[in-house]
Amino acid sequence: MKDQFEKILLAVGFPPGKADTLARIFMENSLDGVYTHGVNRFPDFVDYVKKGHIRIDGEPECVHTFGSLEQWEGNLGPGVLNALRCADRAMELARESGIGCVALANTNHWMRAGTYGWRVAKAGYIYIGWTNTIANMPPWGATKPRLGNNPIVIAVPYRDEAIVLDMAMSQYSIGALKQKKMRDELLPVPGGYDQQGNLSVDPSAILDSQRVLPIGYWKGAGLSLLLDIVATVLSGGLSVARITAQRAERGLSQVFMALSLERYSNRALVDQIIQEILTDYSSPAADAGQGPVLYPGERVLKVRQENQTGIPVMASVWNQILTLA
Amino acid sequence: MKDQFEKILLAVGFPPGKADTLARIFMENSLDGVYTHGVNRFPDFVDYVKKGHIRIDGEPECVHTFGSLEQWEGNLGPGVLNALRCADRAMELARESGIGCVALANTNHWMRAGTYGWRVAKAGYIYIGWTNTIANMPPWGATKPRLGNNPIVIAVPYRDEAIVLDMAMSQYSIGALKQKKMRDELLPVPGGYDQQGNLSVDPSAILDSQRVLPIGYWKGAGLSLLLDIVATVLSGGLSVARITAQRAERGLSQVFMALSLERYSNRALVDQIIQEILTDYSSPAADAGQGPVLYPGERVLKVRQENQTGIPVMASVWNQILTLA
CATH class of the missing domain: 3.30.60.50 (Hypothetical oxidoreductase yiak; domain 3)
Structure with a gap:
């Protein structure tokens, strides 16, 4: 799967390094079971590149620095590459001064929000990050989409892996x-x-x-609005309303925060909490539709393991991808 | 109302400065219509002081510093006073280096989560803060409470006031x-x-x-867990499980973050977003039960105005308070 993605990305003009990284992330998202932002989404990504919404040579650059808070310009480059760079930069800032925050303007869809949570938490940091999106959810009390579903990720290191909450503000x-x-x-x-x-x-x-x-009715609508405001104001980029006015989901605003656990924070407490929450809950609740008690990201690890022998792909999707090469 | 609160707080042993601040916050929470964490809650607060769960002379102190990230010990002092101090410290850190984060261990209930959002946002900063609580919500897939409802606040400056999202992880x-x-x-x-x-x-x-x-079913349960983990790990304090094991809601863990808008962030974008979201939504949606479209905190401002001529109090609550003097 990765080779096929890479071949297509090279063919549309990506240099080898970028093609390799992008192909790997699209494959890994699929390996982890997030097909909607992996293999199923790959044709749309290529389409956006061909239409010029995503600029192959767009590189992220730091435009303002104020201590541990930085503002970056995404130059409409591939969202995945911009986001990886900014997540890494947030970690560098956290390594220097405990916490780091990078606000990124004019980037593109980062595909799976959780990608950056897994990356930062596996490197040993707490991660908090979110993106705005095109309008796809009505404000509470309204019927027309005017809010984004603005996914947020909170991730913490856990044993050799991570606990990763990756959730959009819409119920689905x-x-x-x-x-x-x-x-x-x-x-x-x-x-x-x-x-x-x-x-x-x-x-x-x-x-x-x-x-x-919205999750929690008025609550998720409110949280969506605040995430949009903070990302837009900190990055100086486009709000959900301005993205939507372009009629294409491009030029997004994002926030990446990393917090260091290096000095005095007590990482062992994560194990203690997970044990104390999950103990006694090995059997599922009586209510239909509720599975066993899992921590966020636990199911991803199982799917990642299952998919080692092969990633399931719908024939229609794969056939479409084969036509792109 | 404030005078009555202050008289009682002095009588139970608070020094004048602390009694004045606590009485003002309990009054302001009531003025803003958050009676559950204002006048209605005041008798419980006094009870916790009398039982020794809240230490009148407990003062917050910084125990570790790593750049813009600090760990504070609450010494089981009054939660409101500890939280005000840590919110102010987060602003000081943000003034110096763009962003500041204070993690506070062994504090007590801060009453209304929004108090600190209004304070920090009215001072011109973005605020993100949350607390853990005693267990009051089951994990998804379980029937017994093991998670807190862990309220989170996100607030941004808006005109002379603020937009303040103040939400628990439970639907109510x-x-x-x-x-x-x-x-x-x-x-x-x-x-x-x-x-x-x-x-x-x-x-x-x-x-x-x-x-x-939980809001959004499994989603709010997951968010609650992550908020507990981050607050506990950063502060080195008690998790929801450990608080609950005490059989009294004391010794909470909290996080206070402030982000500066001083240098290059574009505060005017808040106005633009609110205008673009709320325009065309002056009439309520057709669905029953959904009121007009409001931004988070907008209703608070209306109640604050209405209550200028008097704060409504249930007779039973006020009579109980009169017995405390």
């Missing part, structure tokens, strides 16, 4: 709704409203109405 | 459930499960089962 990401629709499945809990204004578990009805449900 | 805070129960009202959306395992809008049934619903 657009990618998850599309995947459920593609598989002709209903949602386990309501994910939005149908066109008649009723809460619905039908992904098609929700995608049609464009009224996805 | 325990305080809100108790208030609804006291008023004999049902919830507008499900807030948890009854003892039979059905989603419920009855606050009494939910308080009885102790199965409050």
Whole structure:
């Protein structure tokens, strides 16, 4: 899978280093089971490159520094490469002064938000990061999309791996709704409203109405707004409204924070907490639809293991990718 | 109201400066309509002081510094005073180096989480802060409380005031459930499960089962866990599990972050975003139960204005307070 991605990326004009990294991230996202931001998304990425929304030679650069807070310009480069650079820079700042924050303007979709959480937490830091998006969720009390689902990631080191919370502000990401629709499945809990204004578990009805449900109703709508404001104000970049006005999801604003656990923080407490939360919960709850108690990221590790013998890909998706080479 | 609070605090042994600040915060929380963490909560606060859970002479102190990241010890002092000090310290760090983060161990309940968001944002900084709590919410897939509802606040300066998101990880805070129960009202959306395992809008049934619903189901449960881990690991303090094991909500762990908007960040973008989000939404959505579109904190400003002519207090609560003097 990685070789195929790399071949296509080289063919559309990426230099070898960038093609290698991008191909690896798209493969790893798929290996971890996040197909919506891995193999299933790859054709859209190539399309955005061909349309010029993503600039092959766009490089991120630091434009302002104030202590442990930096403002970077993404120059519309590939979102994955920009985000990797800024996540690494946040770690450098944290290594120097405990905490580092990089705000990035004019970047592109970073694909899987969790990518940067796994990276930073596996390097031994706490990570907090988020992105804004094109409008895809109505404010609470409204019917038309005006907020992004603005995924946030919080990640901490855990044993040799990490605990990684990767969540959009909508109950389901657009990618998850599309995947459920593609598989002709209903949602386990309501994910939005149908066109008649009723809460619905039908992904098609929700995608049609464009009224996805924020997590916690008014709460997720509020959190989405604040994440957009902070990313936009710190980076000096485009807000959800301004991204949406372009009619293409490009020029996003993002925040990357790393916190050092090097000096005096007590990393062993993570183990203690996980043990104390999960103990006695080895059997699932009585309620239907609730699986065993897992920490965020635990399922990813299982899928990563399962997929070592091969990553499942829908034939239609792979056939489309073969035409891109 | 403030005079009455102050008289009681002096009587239980607080020195004048601390009594004045505490009385003012309890009054201001009530003025802003957050009665659950203002006047309604005041008797519990005094009770905790009398029981020795809250130490009148406990002062916060910095125990470790690593650049812009500090670890403070709360010495079981009053949570409000500890939190004010740490929020101010985060601002000092941000003034020096763009961003500041203070992690506070062994503190007590800070009452209204939003207090510190309003304070920091009105001083011109972005604020991100949260606390852990006693266990009051089951992990996803479980039936017994093992997670806190761990409220988080994100606040940004806006005109002469602030936009302040103040939200617990449960769909409703325990305080809100108790208030609804006291008023004999049902919830507008499900807030948890009854003892039979059905989603419920009855606050009494939910308080009885102790199965409050996390915002966004598994998502809010995951976010709660990560907030607990980060607060505990950074501060070196007690986790939700360890707080709960004490059988009293004391010795909490908290995080206070401030980000400077002084140098190059573009504060005017906040106005632009609010205008672009709220424009065209002056009329409420068709759906029942959804009011007009408001930004987080907008309703607080209205209540603060309305309450200028007098703060509504339940007679039973006020009579109880009069007995404390």
